[in-house]
Structure formats: structure tokens, C-alpha cells
Amino acid sequence: MLLSEDSWEVVTLDLRVRPVIKWAGGKRQMLGQYAPYFPLDYRAYHEPFLGGGAVYFFLSPAKAFLSDINEELINMYRVLQTSVRELINDLHSHLNDREYYYNLRAMDPAGLNEVQRASRLIFLNKTCYNGLYRVNRKNQFNVPFGSYAKPKIVDEEVLLAAHFALQGATLERKDFQVVLDRSRSGDFVYFDPPYVPLSRTANFTDYTNGSFDSREQARLADTFHELTQKGCLVMLSNSDTPLIRDLYGKYLKGFVVVQGVRCVNSRGDRRGRIDELLICNWLK
Numbered sequence: 001m002l003l004s005e006d007s008w009e010v011v012t013l014d015l016r017v018r019p020v021i022k023w024a025g026g027k028r029q030m031l032g033q034y035a036p037y038f039p040l041d042y043r044a045y046h047e048p049f050l051g052g053g054a055v056y057f058f059l060s061p062a063k064a065f066l067s068d069i070n071e072e073l074i075n076m077y078r079v080l081q082t083s084v085r086e087l088i089n090d091l092h093s094h095l096n097d098r099e100y101y102y103n104l105r106a107m108d109p110a111g112l113n114e115v116q117r118a119s120r121l122i123f124l125n126k127t128c129y130n131g132l133y134r135v136n137r138k139n140q141f142n143v144p145f146g147s148y149a150k151p152k153i154v155d156e157e158v159l160l161a162a163h164f165a166l167q168g169a170t171l172e173r174k175d176f177q178v179v180l181d182r183s184r185s186g187d188f189v190y191f192d193p194p195y196v197p198l199s200r201t202a203n204f205t206d207y208t209n210g211s212f213d214s215r216e217q218a219r220l221a222d223t224f225h226e227l228t229q230k231g232c233l234v235m236l237s238n239s240d241t242p243l244i245r246d247l248y249g250k251y252l253k254g255f256v257v258v259q260g261v262r263c264v265n266s267r268g269d270r271r272g273r274i275d276e277l278l279i280c281n282w283l284k
């Protein structure tokens with residue numbers, strides 16, 4: 001907000017499009033390192049591990065196919081796309097209160113309507129400890145209350161900017177291989193899967209109650225190769241580990257080493273800089 005010389009209030013809106021929720025493995029902090037490698041020219045954009053969608057919102061492509069296996073997450077984006085006013089109204093009804101938080105956390109989303117489910121996810125994300133989404137084996141959200149003094153539960157500017165950005169997007173709750181059906185030659189596909197853990201104790205795969213093991217990583221590498229043969233521009237982020245170097249060995253010239261910020265111990269309370277790979281199939 002700015003005050004002009006004659007003290008009239010001028011409100012400036014910060015309408016940069018950015019993620020509406022914080023997500024484990026979110027790529028917002030990596031955008032500066034990724035930006036030089038994003039292709040300038042492509043037909044449609046695909047992001048099959050959408051999460052918080054940091055890369056999608058940064059690029060804001062006119063035509064996009066966005067998907068994720070997480071049902072609550074895809075419901076939230078659909079509501080943002082079609083019913084942002086109702087969503088904002090519902091978000092205003094929440095309380096930053098411990099008891100209220102645990103009651104809403106315990107509620108089965110299946111018993112709520114779509115707007116209430118989207119609103120519940122955003123509220124829990126803004127008020128839970130460390131703003132992360134994590135579920136247990138029964139697919140129940142299990143992060144404790146964060147006790148923050150003033151969490152920004154309703155950020156209208158960010159919600160509205162995301163709403164407008166999403167108008168050209170197709171949203172689906174699907175396994176990542178849906179990209180094989182949706183893509184065409186000349187499309188750009190960005191993969192940001194759950195990473196290969198750096199140690200046995202590290203576990204970065206708690207977004208859903210499934211696990212993304214080495215067989216899943218190999219299935220993803222097969223998908224990457226198939227898209228390459230089809231003529232798509234494909235980019236993938238993952239940890240710099242022997243498994244990833246092996247699975248993507250034939251794209252060695254497309255390996256870009258970037259610096260990620262990652263939890264460096266099993267309790268996740270110490271963070272450090274760590275090498276990560278960005279793999280681009282068009283770099284020769």
C-alpha cells in the first residue's frame with residue numbers, strides 16, 4: 001500500500017501468480033536456477049506431479065494439463081478454477097484456534113461438499129505446523145496445530161491470481177502416466193516426482209499414503225523415454241543419486257546440477273544445501 005503526495009490511499013495489488021499452498025518438495029525456491037532452462041516455445045504444458053504447482057504458476061502457460069494422484073489437492077484446484085468466490089467466503093469462516101483445528105482435521109472430507117473440502121485443505125495447510133501436507137496410512141491428515149499468531153488463511157490476491165491462471169488448465173486426479181494419453185509432439189512436460197531418498201531413514205514420500213519406490217522411479221523413466229520418442233520436450237527434477245544417474249544415463253548431456261535445500265537428517269529439523277539433478281531431454 002502506498003500513500004500519494006496528497007495522502008490519497010493508493011492500493012497496489014501484488015498479482016504475481018504463485019502457489020496457494022505450501023507443499024513438501026515445492027519448487028518455488030528453485031525457480032531462479034531452473035528459469036534459464038525452461039523452453040521458450042512449446043504447444044501445451046503438462047505437469048503430472050502438480051503438488052503446489054510452483055513451476056506451473058511461474059510459467060502460467062495458456063494451455064496446460066495438470067494432474068496429481070492426491071484427490072484433495074486436485075479438488076482444491078478445481079474449486080479455485082470454477083468457484084473462487086465461494087471458496088474465499090468459506091475460508092473467511094475459519095478460526096485460528098487449536099480445538100477448531102483438531103475438529104476440522106478429524107473430519108472426513110468425504111462428508112463435505114467440494115468447496116468445503118478445498119477450504120479445509122487450505123485452512124489446514126496455513127495453520128498446521130510447518131505448513132505441510134502429510135497423511136498417515138489411512139489417508140488421514142496428521143500434522144499437528146502450528147500455533148502461529150497470525151496465519152494468512154485467506155490471501156485473496158493470491159487466490160484470485162491463481163483462479164485466472166487456471167482458466168486454461170485441464171485438471172485430473174490421475175497417475176502420472178496419464179501424460180502419455182494427453183501429450184503431443186511439441187508439448188513441454190515437467191516431472192517433479194517424490195525424490196529418491198538420500199538415505200534409508202529419509203522419507204519424502206508422505207504426500208499420499210502410497211510410496212514411490214525404485215520400481216515407480218523406473219516406470220517414470222520409461223515414461224520419460226516414451227515422451228522423448230514422441231517428440232516432447234521433457235524436464236525432470238530428482239535427487240542426484242546413482243539410481244537416477246543410471247535410469248537417465250542416456251541424457252547425460254542434459255544433466256544440470258542445481259543446489260536444492262533439503263532436510264539433512266531423519267527428523268527433518270536440519271536443513272542444508274544439496275546437489276540435485278534437473279534433466280532436460282533436449283540439451284545435446
Ligand SMILES: C[S@@+](CC[C@H](N)C(=O)[O-])C[C@H]1O[C@@H](n2cnc3c(N)ncnc32)[C@H](O)[C@@H]1O
Nearest residue numbers: 023025026027049051052053054069175176192
Ligand atoms: C515433489 S511433489 C511435487 C511438488 C511440486 N512440483 C511443487 O512445486 O509444489 C510430488 C507430487 O507427486 C504426487 N504423486 C505421488 N505419486 C504420484 C503418482 N503415481 N502419480 C501422480 N502424482 C503422484 C504427490 O501427491 C505430490 O503432490
